[in-house]
Amino acid sequence: MNGEWLICGRDGRLSVYQLSGDFVLCRAERVPGGPWDAPRRIGGDQRVRPVLAIGQxxxxxxxxxxxxxxxxxxxSTHFRPLLAPLDWHPIAHxxxxxxxxxxxxxxxxxxxxxxxxxxxxxxxxxxxxxxLKGGWGPWRDLKGADLQGAPAAAAGKxxxxEVYVAARGAVLYGRQPQPATVFELEETVEARAVPGTLKALATSEENTTLFFVDEDGRLCAWRPGSKPVELLDAAGTGRIAAVRCELDGQDCTLLAQRSATGGVSFxxxxxxxxxxxxxxxxSGAELPPDVExxxxxxxxxxxxxxxxxxxxGALFLARRKDEPGLALTPWQAV
Incomplete structure (x- = not known):
């Protein structure tokens, strides 16, 4: 799945999305911080391929x-966690x-x-x-060549x-010059990004940051107009998750990845x-070895x-404790 599949709805309830064979499932809290309901199929009996992208x-x-x-x-659009998502609507190939x-x-x-x-x-x-007034605009070809893996996209300033995509030996970046305008691929940086590891996040009012793992196993950060920075060794394999949050009064970025030695690393x-x-x-060596x-x-x-x-299909949750630092509760099965 491409994107954060855990989201908080406008009514404060958390929900998750899961792939299950030919279907996408949704689960949600019954009340904020409370018990969870059973998984529900999105789109009824309509089948889909085992791939999912999520945006909020x-x-x-x-x-x-x-x-x-x-x-x-x-x-499909999902308005509130306890409401069923809209049926799947085709947007063509x-x-x-x-x-x-x-x-x-x-x-x-x-x-x-x-x-x-x-x-x-x-x-x-x-x-x-x-x-703007319903429906969809046309497919637009943003060009590029020899692209690899899934793109990473985020809403910036x-x-x-803004969108990032890996190519052979490079990462391409594109954005809208103004909101709701034509899109342009406008910058390329030399980088050996591993396809499938890209994560874009709005890290300030002005910038988005791309996080990716390079072929040497280093987790890197890149903001357009600069050079990629090696941050630390990758924790293991799998997609990077990221969120901007406040920790002890400071604006921070939190990263997470499946650990090579089991569990999840933060x-x-x-x-x-x-x-x-x-x-x-x-955290959580007792988690299944294939967790995302x-x-x-x-x-x-x-x-x-x-x-x-x-x-x-097992699901586990951990929350930050009410204490300084980034202390999380033990993983709890949902």
Whole structure:
């Protein structure tokens, strides 16, 4: 899954999304901080491919993108955790037809419009966005060549959407010059990013930061206009999760990744101050070895971490304790 699959809805309830065979499942808290309901299928009996991209807007609505069985990409909106998400709605194939294995990304601007990015058959990047008055605009070819892995997208300054994508020996970056305008790929930096490890996060009012693992096993940070910075060794394998949060009164970025030695590892540092250094703290060696991790802030602004096992569907949660530092409660099965 591409994006943070643990989100906090506008009513304060947490919800998670899970892949289960040909379906996407959703689970939600019954009340903020309370027990969870049983998994529910998104879209009823409509089947999808085992791939999912998730994005969330400032309105807290969740936007889900997957591949339909024969209709290209499909989209669903989830307004509140205890409401059922909308049925899957086809948004077509970027090439008209063809390969459906390319993993998409989705980000939501400050007008609540989803922007979907996916590689095309020529190895470039395509984008389609929701229109201001309903429906969807056309697919647009953003160019690029020899792109690899899934893109990473986020809403940056003024809600402008920014996107990063790996190519052979480089990372490409694009953004909207102004909100709700035509998209442009505008910068390339030399980097050997491992496909499938990219995570984009708005780390200040002005900047987004891309986090990725390079081929030497180093977790790197990059902001356009500069050079990538090696932050620390990767904790293990799997996607990086990231959230901007306040720790002891300081604006921080928290990273998480599945640890090579079991469980999940966390690292925090002052936002956009990679030079301050960071180190991993491992948590939960008792977790299944294939867990994926996601991070969010709950309705009280506390960090919440979720870990789920794709092979078993098991879900675990840990919350930040009411004490200084980044102390988390033990993992609890949901």
């Amino acid at each position: 807007g400032i309105d807290s609505y969740g936007h889900l993108i997957s591949w339909g069985p024969d209709t290209g990409l499909v989209h 970027p090439d008209g037809k063809g390969d459906e294995s390319f993993e998409p990304a989705v980000a939501v601007d400050h007008q609540g419009r989803a922007h979907v990015f996916v590689r095309n058959a020529a190895g470039g990047l395509n984008m389609r966005a929701q229109a 003024d809600g402008r959407i 690292a925090a540092f002052p936002s956009e101050q990679e030079w301050a250094g960071a180190s991993w703290t491992r 991790v996601s991070l969010a802030l709950d309705s009280d602004g506390r960090v919440v971490a979720a870990a789920q096992s794709p092979s078993t």
